[in-house]
Each structure stands twice: as structure tokens, then as C-alpha cells.
Amino acid sequence: MIRESCPDCGSNKVVEQFRQGHVVCSDCGLVLDRIIDMSSQNFSSVDNGGNNLRTGPPVSNLRPDYGLSTDIGNGSRDASGTKLTSLTRHKMRRLRWMNARTSKSEIRNLRTALRELKRLAAALQLPQEAQSTASFYYRKALKKKLIRGRSINSMIAAAVYIAAREHDFAIVLKDLEDSSEVEKKIIARCMRVYMIELNIKPKVTRANSMIARLTSKLELTQETENEARKILEEARKQKLDIGKSPMSVAAAVIYLACLRTGERRTQQMVAEAAMTTPVTLRNRFRAISEALTVDVEVKRGAAATPVFFRPPVKLGRKKD
Numbered sequence: 001m002i003r004e005s006c007p008d009c010g011s012n013k014v015v016e017q018f019r020q021g022h023v024v025c026s027d028c029g030l031v032l033d034r035i036i037d038m039s040s041q042n043f044s045s046v047d048n049g050g051n052n053l054r055t056g057p058p059v060s061n062l063r064p065d066y067g068l069s070t071d072i073g074n075g076s077r078d079a080s081g082t083k084l085t086s087l088t089r090h091k092m093r094r095l096r097w098m099n100a101r102t103s104k105s106e107i108r109n110l111r112t113a114l115r116e117l118k119r120l121a122a123a124l125q126l127p128q129e130a131q132s133t134a135s136f137y138y139r140k141a142l143k144k145k146l147i148r149g150r151s152i153n154s155m156i157a158a159a160v161y162i163a164a165r166e167h168d169f170a171i172v173l174k175d176l177e178d179s180s181e182v183e184k185k186i187i188a189r190c191m192r193v194y195m196i197e198l199n200i201k202p203k204v205t206r207a208n209s210m211i212a213r214l215t216s217k218l219e220l221t222q223e224t225e226n227e228a229r230k231i232l233e234e235a236r237k238q239k240l241d242i243g244k245s246p247m248s249v250a251a252a253v254i255y256l257a258c259l260r261t262g263e264r265r266t267q268q269m270v271a272e273a274a275m276t277t278p279v280t281l282r283n284r285f286r287a288i289s290e291a292l293t294v295d296v297e298v299k300r301g302a303a304a305t306p307v308f309f310r311p312p313v314k315l316g317r318k319k320d
Contacts, residue, residue, distance in 0.1 A: 006025035006027065006028060006030055006032065007030075007032075008025070008028055008030045009025065009027055009028040009030070011025055011026070011027040011028065013025065013026040013027050014026070014032065062114060062117070062118070062131055062132060062135055063114070072092060072095055072096045074096075076089065106142060109142060109147065109152065110138075110139070110142070112152050113138055113142075113152050113155075113156045114135065116152065116153055116156050116180070117131060117134060117135060117138075117156050117159075117160065118131075119179075120156070120157065120160050120176070120179055120180060121160075123179040124160075124164075124171060124175060124176075124179060126160065126163075126164065126169065127167065127169065129167055130160075130163045130164055130166070130167045130169055131163070133162075133163035133166055133167065134156070134159040134160045134162070134163035134164075135159075137159040137162060137163060137194060137198070137200065138155060138156055138159045140198055141155060141159070141193070141194065141197070141198065144197060144198065146193055146197055146198075150190060150193070151182070153180055153181075153182050154180075154182045154186050154187060154189075154190045155190050155193075156180075157176045157180040157182050157187045157190070158187050158188075158190035158191040158193070158194060159194065160176065161173065161176055161187060161191060161202075162191060162194055162200060162202045165202045165203050165204075165205055166202060166203055168203070168206075168209050169209075170209045170210050170212065170213040172247055172275065173187055173188060174275045205246045206246055207232055207241055207246040207247070207249040207250040207253070208229065208232060208250075209246075210246055210247050210250035210274075211225060211228050211229060211232065211250050211253070211254065212225065214250055214251060214254050214270070214273050214274060215228070215254065217273040218254070218265055218269065218270065218273050220254070220258070220263060220265075221261075221263060223261055223263075224254070224257050224258060224261045224263050225257075227257035227260055227261055228250075228253045228254045228256070228257035229253075231253040231256055231257055231288070231292070232249070232250070232253045234292055235249070235253065235288050235291070235292065238291055238292070240287060240288055240291055244284065245276070245280075247274045247275065247276060248274065248276050248280050248281065248284050249284055249288075250274065251270050251271065251273070251274035251276060251281050251284070252281060252284035252285045252287075252288050253288065254270060255267065255270045255281060255285055256285060256288060256289060258270075264306055265306050266306060267281055267282065269306065
């Protein structure tokens with residue numbers, strides 16, 4: 001049961017963070033409770049008290065059969081422990097082969113697609129809920145027979161991209177192109193299939209979701225990240241991000257924040273982290289700095305050498 005208020009600060013802003021499995025106060029950050037998934041498969045068998053027995057893992061979109069099917073085991077003994085005869089073992093082996101051969105083509109397709117989904121999720125560090133959403137979109141496309149004439153890898157990559165945007169996970173088509181070895185123009189084409197045929201409208205990618213990703217790549221401190229978010233908020237008030245690539249806008253505000261805090265990074269470093277060109281970075285930087293009347297000095301040569309700030313290491317007290 002979720003608490004109505006925080007016992008520490010008294011705030012009513014209590015939220016559930018399913019990714020971390022915690023119930024926390026959004027004001028002070030106090031962890032109030034843990035989230036435990038109690039869902040499981042329900043069987044018709046009953047215990048001695050007449051109650052339904054609940055056992056097994058919960059239903060998952062990340063399994064071709066939702067985790068509901070059963071397989072014929074490889075054991076050589078029956079349920080009572082009696083050893084099987086050679087004729088029975090041969091029959092079981094034959095049944096296992098027939099079960100594998102007679103599975104539906106849809107299940108075989110899903111097995112290949114979900115293997116690719118798990119590989120992309122591992123490469124991109126995609127959260128569990130985004131993986132489940134991507135699997136849901138792919139299943140809908142498979143039922144509508146939209147996979148015919150298109151490769152499984154391209155369609156699952158497009159589903160991953162739409163799901164990542166749905167869950168505000170910072171990702172671009174270039175990431176999927178590098179991880180799936182499918183050209184980004186093909187992924188974009190498959191993405192349009194989802195949008196038109198299934199009426200799926202992906203969320204608009206915001207530059208705010210890209211800032212944490214870029215600061216991590218550039219090894220910037222929290223102070224610079226906070227400064228970049230302040231600059232981005234001012235730029236959004238003046239609608240300087242409309243019609244611009246979110247990644248290029250995020251790169252520009254991060255470069256501007258670096259100049260403000262003194263934690264220098266070169267334009268080439270920021271452009272490579274944002275997978276854009278230095279020319280695009282300079283254009284966005286100039287537009288934002290001139291509109292916000294920010295007075296900064298872009299240093300050249302040796303004065304532009306990157307500076308990395310490290311938090312001081314806390315040393316423990318020496319024992320006498």
C-alpha cells in the first residue's frame with residue numbers, strides 16, 4: 001500500500017519508481033517502501049483450504065509464448081521415479097522433435113525477433129519497460145502481417161526506437177544503426193510503417209533527455225549539467241529549440257555551460273559525443289548565445305585544452 005505523505009518532510013508527492021523498485025518522496029528523495037511484483041500464473045488446482053494455488057513466473061512480453069507453454073523434459077524417469085523403457089524414451093524423443101517442428105511460424109518469428117531485441121537492449125542498456133513496449137509493438141505488426149517483405153532486424157530496431165522515445169530514453173537512429181547493422185534510413189522507413197499502419201504516434205524527443213547522456217560521455221560534473229539545464233530552459237522559453245535537432249541543441253547548451261563553469265571541452269569533443277558536426281554545433285551555439293545575450297569567450301589554441309574536474313577523494317581517518 002502506497003503512503004499518502006512522507007514521514008520526513010510531510011510532502012504528498014509520493015511516486016512509484018518501477019525501474020528501481022522503490023516508492024520515494026519526490027521532494028526529499030526518502031525511500032518509503034519497496035515495490036514487489038506479486039503477479040504470477042494462476043492455475044485451476046486448489047490447496048487443502050479450497051484456495052487457488054498461485055505459482056510460476058509472471059506473464060512477459062519478452063517471451064515468444066508469454067511464458068505460458070510447457071516443454072517435454074529430457075529426463076529418463078517418470079513422475080513416480082520409475083525408469084523409462086527404451087521404447088518410451090524413443091517416443092518422448094519423437095514427441096519433442098514434433099513439438100519443435102510443428103510450432104507456428106509466428107512463434108518462430110518471435111523467437112528470432114526477441115533474441116535480436118535482447119541483444120539490442122544489452123548494447124544500448126535499454127530499460128525493461130522499454131523492451132516490453134518494443135515487443136508489444138512488434139507483436140502488433142506481426143499480427144497485421146506488416147513484417148512480410150521487411151527484415152526482422154529492421155522492424156525490431158524501429159520498434160526499439162519508438163519504445164525508447166515513449167519512455168524518454170535518450171537514443172538516436174545512429175545508435176541503432178551501429179548496434180543493429182541496419183541503415184538508419186531503413187529503420188526510419190520501418191518506423192513510418194508503425195506510425196501509418198498501426199497509428200502509433202511516438203513522443204517528441206526533447207533535448208532535456210539528451211543532456212545526461214552527453215555529460216556522461218564527456219565526463220562532466222553535476223554543476224555543469226545543472227548549468228546546461230538552466231540554459232536549455234531559457235532557450236525553450238524563447239522557442240530556440242523548435243525545428244532543431246534535440247541532440248544538437250543539447251550539445252550547444254552543454255558547450256555553453258562548459259564555458260561558464262570553466263570545465264572546458266573542445267568543440268570537436270562535444271560534436272563527436274553528440275554525433276554531429278562542429279559546424280552544426282557552432283551554429284546552434286551562436287544562435288543560443290546571441291538570443292540569450294550570454295557573454296562568453298571561446299578560447300583557441302592551448303587555452304582551449306580540456307579541463308577535467310574531479311570531486312575530492314574523502315580519506316578516512318588514520319587509526320592510531
